[in-house]
Amino acid sequence: MKNNPSLVYEKPGKYESSRFEKIHNVIFDNSVLGSIAVANEIATLIREKQKTNSICVLGLATGSSPIKVYEELIRLHKEENLSFKNVVTFNLDEYFPMQHDDIQSYHYFMKEHLFKYIDILPENVHIPTGNCSLEESSVLCAQYEEKIKSMGGLDFQLLGIGRTAHIGFNEPGSHLNSTTRMVTLDHLTRSDAASSFLGMENVPKKAVTMGISTVLEAKRIVLLAWGQNKAEVVQETIEGDVTSKKPASYLQNHPNVTFVLDQEAASLLTRINTPWVVDSCEWNPDLISKAIVWLCEKTQKSILHLTDKDYFEHGMESLLAIEGTAYDLNIKMFNRLQHAITGWPGGKPNSEFQKRPERSSPEKKRVIIFSPHPDDDVISMGGTFDRLVEQGHEVHVVYQTSGNIAVSNDEALKFAEIGLVFNPTNESYIKIIDFINKKSSSVSDIVELRNLKAQIRQKESLGATRYLGLPDKQVHFLNLPFYETGTIKKSPLSKNDVALMVGIIDAIRPHQIFAAGDLADPHGTHKVCLDALFMALKEIKHQPFMNDCWVWLYRGAWHEWEIHEIDMAVPMSPNQVLKKRTAIFYHQSQKDGVMFQGDDSREFWVRVEERNKDTAEKFKALGLASYAAMEAFKRYHY
Template sequence: MKLNLSSQIVLNKVPEAFYRPATAVERSEITRFEKVPTDIYPTIEEGSVSIVNQLEAEIKHKQQEGKYYVMAVGSGSSLTPIFQELIKRHKAGKLSFKNVIIFNAYEYFPLNPENLNRSINQLKDRFLDHIDIDSQNIYTPDGTINQNDVQEYCHLYEQRIKSFGGLDVILLGIGRMGNIATNEPGSSQTTTSRLILIDETSREEMKMSFGSQESVPPCSITMGVSTILSARRIYVTAWGEEKADIIKKTVEGKVTDAVPASFLQTHNNAHVVIDLSAASKLTRIEHPWLVASCKWTDKLVRSALVWLCQITKKPILKLTNKDYNENGLSELLALYGSAYNANIKIFNDLQHTITGWPGGKPNADDTYRPERANPFPKKVIVFSPHPDDDVISMGGTLRRLVQQGHDVHVAYETSGNIAVGDEEVVRFMHFINGFNQLFSNGEDEVIKSKYKEIKHFLQNKKEGDIDSLDVRTIKGLIRRGEARTASTFNQIPLDHVHFLDLPFYESGKIEKYPMGEKDVEIVRKLISTIKPNQIYVAGDLADPHGTHRKCTDAVLAALDLEKEAKADWLKECKVWMYRGAWAEWEIENIEMCVPMSPEELRAKRISILKHQSQMESAPFLGNDERLFWQRSEDRNRATAKLYDDLGLACYEAMEAFVEYKI
């Protein structure tokens, strides 16, 4: 069973020459905008192996010399695949850590002595407890010391590093704001180990380790920027498109304390190691025509022309030969013969993505339409990772499918229970208790007992505590009720609303269980029963919580099993990927775009607002202060404006989709 098919989704196939150049001359040419040596790999695994190969060689070299190898490491999740590869080689008998000294790059502060959510504990769980390192060779800041002693403690920590001859290597991830270790924006290049306040964005990133953002300690003791730069070799890693923007600033931007990672540009042996997704905003990947000659695919031509429109502030059909020549796109003139020919080709391609008939228009020529006219009506399944993703991501399209006569089912893949605040439970418990008193004279003993029990639990609940099963069940029930209300508003029959409650989600924590066969079989049972002609799945592969990716992997794995079983219904099925509140598809990848009128956008907003628990009181709104309906509308309006700016039809808002080829 293939459980990670989403990792094989490649929307823009980057030629190998742009991330794995054959010669030093080619590398010099394509990296002309980069100020830190940056190695790009197709997968996280390949990137991790490249780092571990170097570490293994250096550790063994020091062993031969009878010397210690001094490492500083962070405990961020981006380092986990590297730790796993190091552990794998150790267990295979290829690598010993007897001569390795480890310094933890940072520790949270203040910490109670009994607090288990320490950086060093995470490091032990993921790495140190699985290798043969001497416990006496592990050094970490102490988050339990008195605040008055921190300054002297940090000085001694620096002295301890120097006593071993300094750091041979430091291995770090990078935060979304460019923080390395916990050196937040504003950190000076001259800083050494010190106490620092953790900013809100970093706290939001760290909450997975603590259960909630509020439980993350306010400060940390961190190695300073100067301490990091003193290492003889530096590796900074980042995986996934979520880190693409900050990687561009780090590698191609100016050196500034607003992006502490940019100080790596001043080091003579710093290396940024990333996958293609994290590299997606680097010039050689996003705009390869600016660094070398390109093999022009339809998508790359579309991307180039959209970029040209944006920098010239012209619609597509007004671009001239001069615009192409002055902006590095003369190759396209040679390819198409003139700007006019290229303009018409891309204009038509984009125009053909727009449709008001997401399920296909019956009895119409579908040659240039993204969806087939037949069969009609279609059986449709919309898979929604959380109980509101369907309306947030494609609420306008969902209503159109129903109104145009298709047989629409919605499958809510997870309960979404951890995204419900405790006050919502209290509110509903008061209602149930009041109902009992009004209509049963308060004589229902089950309600009385549960009311008392749950009220006591919530009153005594501490930050970071996992909800009881009863509380999680009630939270899931609240979300089910909201989903049913929204579905009814969208005219979807309740017998077409399916709650799958995939088991991987039910950990009670932000960090979920691995997605497995049980999850896939639940999804497969549904799709093999309905035999849909259309499936919609989440394409938010950079979802901060990871739930969207796992849910999509479950659907893709189920489809793959049906394909292996040679299911006939698959021949008539198309799979469309949508994106949610986090991001929109790049325009070069959009294959279907469904417009909305002001009235349709208003109806979409109403359906989102039916999910009352996900408004201001929702625990996991992310680092974006806008509510979900506001994010969704802004995103849909931005897509419509982009089409308008390119000279296409002007709509109030648009929802975009990319086809997944089964």
């Protein structure tokens, strides 16, 4: 792992990290460190070119992956005098049709995230055109190629990667010899972009993109990938065969390419995921747990049925040499998982603490459930929420954001029209209705509409918490400022956001905190809310009451903790599953065509029920008790 972002990481020669990997890659603890390292490499290249009075030709990417790189380049310009006057840029792609000033355009993106903050000459900025006719586009694409060649080609190409393994908008099927051209976007690519366009129906079906051959002609290529939702495509690209079905795999043939990854994006690489099948490894408790669960899945056996032979045949003989017999290992692992299962998420009174995931004392705890959006509490841990209330704990739910952007205009229009029936002269309702009827996709919501959408979500939340028996006085709405922009793009976390988090923790002084640890959230709010909690904990952890506060992380509708990661598993009966479903149904604005569905067409309640059932089935397959469903948590040590 690379942790020093001030160093430019080693560039590849012939890459031979393991027999599985075919592309040089560097793994950082997080995307911020990785982004700073990449920005430093770009800055070094620019300065080297300046010494010889040469232009520096950069190929640039858009999307969420390079944002932190651009932020660091801006900082280097403002604080360390990095000039961009010798830089010429060519962007990878643009949607079609798309006006340059549309807030969804990549022209707008690059201006807002980089160009307006640095001293690059306007005539040196090149981005494919999306505001022309189809006939004009083919001519402009050819001219784009000629312009790149006239500059001597790309010195450095920055890439992201889509879940279809596209680079630029080179979708599956793209040819190795392809150049800048018009393409039709894959359904999954459009689905991933749906949140930015406030609905799949608004996402363009076509785009203009730099071609595979154009990208491969760059002298140096760096591809960025962050987060668990990129792990599968990263593994397939780095370890799989070169194929047009995975366009990024063409990068295996480039002599100077590096994938810069965070731990989540690298998590499925063989040397990370199952290092014991690559070479000898340093065993630790977490890795041992992971390996045993993997061995059970591989052999289709429960834990207590594993034999010495199973360990030897699957590259785990070194573990037996350290730990003893299969019997000893199996018993230890079985007990670990068995002790993680509890029907008392707040701790069982008068129980033996060492054998349960939570403390028995104090018997009645003060609990905060942090919910990034106004439904994550019941979606992700509705059964545990119900248990905590029923078992007499003082539960507080804290909704970190208003969730207003997830309410469709059609839903808001319905409420505004109802409001107008009862108050025909209400100016806010009149203004909202007029705005919705005239709104284009490139205009941010007006304040009145945002407030109405926030109220819709707030009242739905109160319906769900009341159903679970929670008094209204124990439900809190923080409305963190970073979220309240009226658009998909959010503001950076500020001191005000952290202060609100610190304030609510200090006011309640909890014994338990539950929070969303879902880093694969498709539009990033969960990650920002988790960062806000971590920053708040850092600030407040020295308070004496925090010595008695434990933090438990749950995951949202997208992913679940792996079995070996689970520190507490709370089983649910069939009746509790139905009760949780009913609580989710109170969030009516998020049913039947929710805006941020991702590529999974199932509604959130269906996804989470199947996920909870799957967790229970995995425990059962390992030889543990059989339950209808389970919610899972991992303890965070701050």
